[in-house]
Amino acid sequence: MQYPVPHHLLSRLVGRLAECRQPALKNALVRAFIRRFGVDMAEAAEPDPTAYATFNDFFTRALKDDARPIGEGVASPADGRLSQFGAIEAGQLLQAKGHRFSAEALLGGDTEAATRYLGGSFATIYLSPSDYHRVHMPLSGILTEMVYVPGRLFSVNAATTEHVPGLFARNERLVCHFDTEHGPMAMVLVGAMIVAAIETVWAGQITPLPHGEVQRIRFDTPVRLEKGQEMGRFKLGSTVVMAFAEPVTFAERLDPGVKVQMGDSLTAP
Structure with missing residues (x-):
């Protein structure tokens, strides 16, 4: 079903929405996302979800310095x-x-x-x-x-x-x-x-x-x-x-x- 979908157009439209700086819309998107996916904000360097300027800033949030210890050998690059x-x-x-x-x-x-x-x-x-x-x-x-x-x-x-x-x-x-x-x-x-x-x-x-x-x-x-x-x-x-x-x-x-x-x-x- 994905073959005829305009992948790039859809992705760029979502990208514009994710860069929205209107507080009410941005905060609504962030809160809905946290509820839908059970995001744990306690491990974020900034735990207040309304403190991020855009949805993208929230989505790419940094973690606390001690949240991810680095193991031996080849380490996983991501969650x-x-x-x-x-x-x-x-x-x-x-x-x-x-x-x-x-x-x-x-x-x-x-x-x-x-x-x-x-x-x-x-x-x-x-x-x-x-x-x-x-x-x-x-x-x-x-x-x-x-x-x-x-x-x-x-x-x-x-x-x-x-x-x-x-x-x-x-x-x-x-x-x-x-x-x-x-x-x-x-x-x-x-x-x-x-x-x-x-x-x-x-x-x-x-x-x-x-x-x-x-x-x-x-x-x-x-x-x-x-x-x-x-x-x-x-x-x-x-x-x-x-x-x-x-x-x-x-x-x-x-x-x-x-x-x-x-x-x-x-x-x-």
């Missing part, structure tokens, strides 16, 4: 569900049962970049509307390139991932390449229906861009981010796909669909 994880097999990542997609397509058709991840590992985190929506570094790293890839804006919930082939390689997304102590790592922030924008801490708001073509930005001045440091955020919920050039041994306690929080260790001791 959400670990929808899939494991080995990248023959250049393919698992999306859902019966659906795989290629690393090359995910990375915007970059064959050279995709070859770095042959034999590596991946993990996908789905952020629901009720989750904390800032994205943090799973490992310390130096940003080497950022790639904007235009695309559709299908929903990325479980039902859609089971029925839309190559979903994460079809949606609009931002690919961030890092060099880490464990080798190359790509963090892919995937857009989705009614996601108004994707931001990074080094460049501000990136999506939506006006030109429907792949755009690459390299960084001559190194941008270094430490493990656990914020690297970006979604204005409404979406998905993060991580790809690692080196194999990752994931913790045995993890199963597809398990709930995780930012900072939780994803790797075996």
